[in-house]
Amino acid sequence: MQRQGRTPLTRLLDPTAVRELAGRLDLRPTKQRGQNFVTDANTVRRIVQLAGVRSDDVVLEIGPGLGSLTLALLEVADRVVAIEIDHLLADALGDTVAARAPEHRDRLDVVEADAMAVTELPHPPTIVVANLPYNVSVPVLLHLLARFDSWRRGLVMVQSEVADRLAAGPGSKIYGIPSVKMAWYAATSQVGSVPPRVFWPVPNVDSGLVAIERRDPPTTSATRDQVFAVVDAAFAQRRKMLRSALSGLAGSSAAASTALEAAGVDPTARGEVCTVQDFARIAEQLHGS
Structure with missing residues (x-):
């Protein structure tokens, strides 16, 4: 649902813009932080649509990187709270939004921190939408579910194999610890895939989109x-x-x-x-x- 009176952004990041931004920042993406940046505007708009982001939502985004998804979220959401561990990227994100979507800059909050260590946010999120770093996607997601109970819906992009495990049910060969711990908090389902070619650098794996719907944990006297x-x-x-x-x-x-x-x-x-x-x-x- 698009905010009334808001015109869609036309300056989402494309491959050229991503490379120009990276060059200006002298950025060298690292595998250690799972940095693969989306370069396709259609992909980020599709993610926002599948997530069901509404005009009254406060979106929590993890690892915004150069801002590809952030800009698309700001087209629709009331506010975006973006957690970025990389100082260079965190420092640049506000400038990117100010340059490409100046009317939305005041609705972006950038938190420079490790998502695993964040215990407070400037605004309670209602939804999580994120391209999660491949190497820490499961622990970050479980931390967000455990720490912030204000968000009831989410959509995350993760490595395809991780998406399979998050959404797996009992009896499956890939059902395991991530599957069960996610089931404690929420119902999960795979709602799409994303090919490597829409990223820079191009990863050697496909990505999957996982939808999350919070539910009450099992009724139990155990903690x-x-x-x-x-x-x-x-x-x-x-x-x-x-x-x-x-x-x-x-x-x-x-x-x-x-x-x-x-x-x-x-x-x-x-x-x-x-x-x-x-x-x-x-x-x-x-x-x-």
């Missing part, structure tokens, strides 16, 4: 940390039966079997068949709840 400890143990060695995988937490294989049976889970099953609700019940039994 989130207790449940996540069970999840971590269950998948530490995927081929182990749960009674063996959880023996360390329970104190013995026999104690683990007793807890699993009380939780209604087959002790000879493996973690990949368990739902997040199953893990919550297991945690309750292990902690005597």
